[in-house]
Amino acid sequence: MLRGLYTAWTGMVNEQKRLDVISNNMANSDTVGYKDERVTSQAFDQVLGIKIRDGSQAYHNQAIGRFSLGVKIGEVYTDYSQGSLRETGNTYDVTLSGKGFFTVNVVDSNGVTHTRYTRNGQFHLTKDGFLVDKEGNRVQGEGGDIVIDPSAKKVSISSTGQIVADGQEVDTLQIADFQDYDYLAKYGDTMYEPVDGATMIEAEAQVLQGYTEQSNVNVIKEMVDLITTTRAYEANQKVIRSYDSMLDRAANQVGRLSG
DSSP states (O other): OHHHHHHHHHHHHHHHHHHHHHHHHHHTTTSTTOOOEEEEEEEOOOOSOBOOOOSSSOOSOOBOSOOOOOEEEEEEEEOOOOOOEEEOOOTTBEEEESSOEEEEEEEOTTSOEEEEEESOOBOEEOTTOBEEOTTOOEEEETTEEOBOOTTOSOEEEOTTOEEEETTEEEEEBOEEEESOGGGEEEETTTEEEEOTTOOEEEOOOEEEETEEEOOOOOHHHHHHHHHHHHHHHHHHHHHHHHHHHHHHHIIIIIHHHHO
16 A cells, blocks of 8 residues: 555656746746756666565565556756747847857856856947856857957947957857757756767857847746646645545554454
8 A cells, every 4th residue: 555655756756846847947938048948757767675685595686576666757858949039139149040059158156167058149248348148257259258349339240150340350259069969967047068978069050140049938838737747746646645544544443443
């Protein structure tokens, strides 16, 4: 009987994790450059309990009984598909049409610089002329930190990322891409950093000035998934309540009558 409690519990934990992912997607449905996250489920791989050597038979890793191991989160993965483009007309709002990422340098609390990649192209200039993102991280060009004269009257960015200020070429945006996005670790809502095994390739994306890429989250789909997941959570909750009622009767009613 207690096996059913365990199975229902794993179901509730699984659905809670799904709710966390769905809630995060909905909270970031208006975040520029955010990519939708999705979840898969799988059964537990194997029983972790085995029969130890007790003289009854030779020891050969025999599993104890046939126990339903419930369900667990198989994988949380990212949908990197293109989001819709919104025209802003702002000089330093840029977006990528196609596969690729902008490159930024992020300095952590220990002063260590990390090179990370993002689809969020809401940039602006500091008073010193550095091109930075919304959090103040410096955007990288082919020559390093991009610096533009704040007094420049006309700044244009070509489809290849070339930046020209008042007719003078400044730098070119460093656009990166990777062969397999499974080798990207996510930081925050829109930042990614390659891990061991990542292979960088030439990006084919085109740069569009005066546009931003919106989140690719489908709010209607997320609402449907939210309702479905909530009902699944409630169903597992009812199973536990039913088992609790049966255990109560077995212990306090059947047991008393037997006595």
